[in-house]
Amino acid sequence: MEVGIDKIAFYTPKYYLDLVELAQARDVDPNKFTIGIGQDQQAVIPNYEDAVTMGVNAANQILTDDNRQSIGQLYFGTESGVDNSKSAAIFAAKLLNLSPYIRAMEVKEACYGGTFALMMARDYVKLHPDQKVLVLAADVARYGLDTPGEVTQGGGGIAMLVSAQPKLAVIEDESVFASRDVADFWRPVDRMAALVDGHLSTEIYKEMFADLWQRYQKQTQAEIGNFAAFAFHLPYTKMGKKALDEIIDQADEQQAERLLEALKASQAYARRVGNLYTGSLYLSLLSLLQQDAALQAGDRLALFSYGSGAEAELFTLKLQKDFKQIIAQQKVEEALDARQRLSVAEYEADFQKQLYDSSQNVESDYPKDSQDAVFTGWRDGQRIYRA
Numbered sequence: 001m002e003v004g005i006d007k008i009a010f011y012t013p014k015y016y017l018d019l020v021e022l023a024q025a026r027d028v029d030p031n032k033f034t035i036g037i038g039q040d041q042q043a044v045i046p047n048y049e050d051a052v053t054m055g056v057n058a059a060n061q062i063l064t065d066d067n068r069q070s071i072g073q074l075y076f077g078t079e080s081g082v083d084n085s086k087s088a089a090i091f092a093a094k095l096l097n098l099s100p101y102i103r104a105m106e107v108k109e110a111c112y113g114g115t116f117a118l119m120m121a122r123d124y125v126k127l128h129p130d131q132k133v134l135v136l137a138a139d140v141a142r143y144g145l146d147t148p149g150e151v152t153q154g155g156g157g158i159a160m161l162v163s164a165q166p167k168l169a170v171i172e173d174e175s176v177f178a179s180r181d182v183a184d185f186w187r188p189v190d191r192m193a194a195l196v197d198g199h200l201s202t203e204i205y206k207e208m209f210a211d212l213w214q215r216y217q218k219q220t221q222a223e224i225g226n227f228a229a230f231a232f233h234l235p236y237t238k239m240g241k242k243a244l245d246e247i248i249d250q251a252d253e254q255q256a257e258r259l260l261e262a263l264k265a266s267q268a269y270a271r272r273v274g275n276l277y278t279g280s281l282y283l284s285l286l287s288l289l290q291q292d293a294a295l296q297a298g299d300r301l302a303l304f305s306y307g308s309g310a311e312a313e314l315f316t317l318k319l320q321k322d323f324k325q326i327i328a329q330q331k332v333e334e335a336l337d338a339r340q341r342l343s344v345a346e347y348e349a350d351f352q353k354q355l356y357d358s359s360q361n362v363e364s365d366y367p368k369d370s371q372d373a374v375f376t377g378w379r380d381g382q383r384i385y386r387a
């Protein structure tokens with residue numbers, strides 16, 4: 001039975017920072033950010049948003065009264081969990097008004113958690129084809145002011161509905177994965193900002209991609225020409241190019257040209273949003289599907305998921321006949337265009353305002369008239385939300 005992604009949605013926070021302006025403030029050549037690293041803008045997450053609100057606000061775009069009833073599980077991939085014990089999925093399930101008779105679980109392994117959630121969702125639906133699984137992948141990507149990682153910050157939420165006979169894409173059965181113990185990116189329990197060795201991470205990412213591609217080829221006899229496009233986890237968009245370069249010599253000239261075009265389509269939204277951590281690969285997928293008009297039903301896509309630490313998986317999708325219609329429902333460019341630009345000074349002030357101190361009953365500065373789910377503040381050590 002074919003199982004896969006029936007619907008996908010992306011939620012962006014309402015603020016962004018222009019990276020040419022950031023480069024000027026940091027006394028860096030802007031071309032380093034826009035060409036060398038491949039980022040133009042980054043999402044800035046206000047203190048009334050977190051992984052839970054961004055996941056919920058993405059899910060609200062694809063949930064209807066009908067499909068809400070058929071959700072049997074909620075899996076939430078995030079590395080920006082809001083509690084060291086309680087699953088972000090439990091907060092999300094309540095805000096989304098889902099049935100209490102579901103499992104609502106959080107999955108953590110850096111940027112790979114969303115992919116594990118997706119794979120678990122596929123396996124569950126194979127066993128229970130009458131049910132759907134809601135997969136959320138949302139994060140706040142943050143390294144700190146004036147750090148090398150600052151230009152690669154970002155954030156946002158992805159929601160995917162996984163079902164039998166999906167309208168968007170089938171997740172094919174064959175996939176290859178690997179784990180390695182590497183200190184390339186980590187977040188000690190008392191810190192919100194991540195620590196990262198970005199150069200090491202880039203090398204491990206490339207190695208694991210090349211290794212898994214070879215393993216996949218051996219297992220399935222696949223050739224690069226079998227795929228209409230590759231989509232990658234993008235900690236910064238240049239990473240996608242570095243990864244594809246590992247295998248592009250297997251393609252003939254025409255295929256290589258086509259794969260590079262498709263790669264560009266998959267990077268378009270990440271250039272404006274930055275890293276989404278668990279959701280990044282799926283924003284690349286959405287970007288690819290919306291920006292590459294040459295894709296057709298029946299085309300196969302190869303997706304590479306990487307989570308520092310490290311865990312990686314290469315898997316494939318087959319596009320379904322209604323995919324263009326489904327993807328047209330998402331107004332990503334409009335949402336990105338509607339964001340408010342912050343000056344570097346405003347972004348820096350916002351950075352200091354983040355509420356991490358659970359010991360006081362404080363409110364966030366959430367907009368009282370917002371229709372979205374918001375984090376309203378701390379009460380007795382608990383995060384409080386309003387749907």
Ligand code: ACO
Nearest residue numbers: 029031032035036037111148149152185198199201235308
């Ligand atoms: N014009 C054009 N290009 C330039 C210029 C310029 N003036 N100056 C530098 N560049 C290029 C460099 O040649 C280099 O290109 P290359 O990578 O193709 O060789 C690129 O810009 C970056 O320059 P570096 O000197 O390597 O930059 P830096 O030391 O500041 O590090 C990095 C960049 C590694 C991306 C850093 O921002 C970082 O660590 N970010 C975090 C990355 C991350 O998240 N890693 C974890 C991955 S997994 C996850 O998502 C959690």
